[in-house]
Amino acid sequence: MISEFNQSGISFRYPTNWRAESENSGDTEWTVSVYSPATAFILFALRPDARDPADLADQTLEALKAEYVELDAENRLETIAGQLAIGHDIDFLTVDTAIVCRTRCLETPSGPLLVMCQTSEFDHEQNDPVLRAIVASLQVEGD
Numbered sequence: 001m002i003s004e005f006n007q008s009g010i011s012f013r014y015p016t017n018w019r020a021e022s023e024n025s026g027d028t029e030w031t032v033s034v035y036s037p038a039t040a041f042i043l044f045a046l047r048p049d050a051r052d053p054a055d056l057a058d059q060t061l062e063a064l065k066a067e068y069v070e071l072d073a074e075n076r077l078e079t080i081a082g083q084l085a086i087g088h089d090i091d092f093l094t095v096d097t098a099i100v101c102r103t104r105c106l107e108t109p110s111g112p113l114l115v116m117c118q119t120s121e122f123d124h125e126q127n128d129p130v131l132r133a134i135v136a137s138l139q140v141e142g143d
Contacts, residue, residue: 005032008046008110009141014134028110034134039097040119040127042134048111056105056112057087064101068092080106080115081140087115100124102131108140 001016007030014020014034022032031045050056065071071092078085087104098121105114115138117131 038123053105
């Protein structure tokens, strides 16, 4: 079975055995995180206060660099929901685990949207295709 998230003209689908948690930070700013039964998760954050998707991508990378000293990142561009998305492919180490993280930021009529996917080395092979399917299901309504 599939569950669906829909807010501010932004929607996506995810497996029902994954758990979603959402948080509103104001009238127009929100975050929803969807967690796998293992360690993988995907985060969607609408940030109308960000100047543009590139600025949001840079802010996100800087926040991760502040948290994880040994972090490798490569710039990435791709199309998501018909929009150009800018971000990074990131690898870093936690205390005992290698982490693979992808950030992508795109423009929506409600403001820049951050999409961040993360898996550990332990469940990457199993959950990366699911994360990619969730991103592929993303739809952004026009003005």
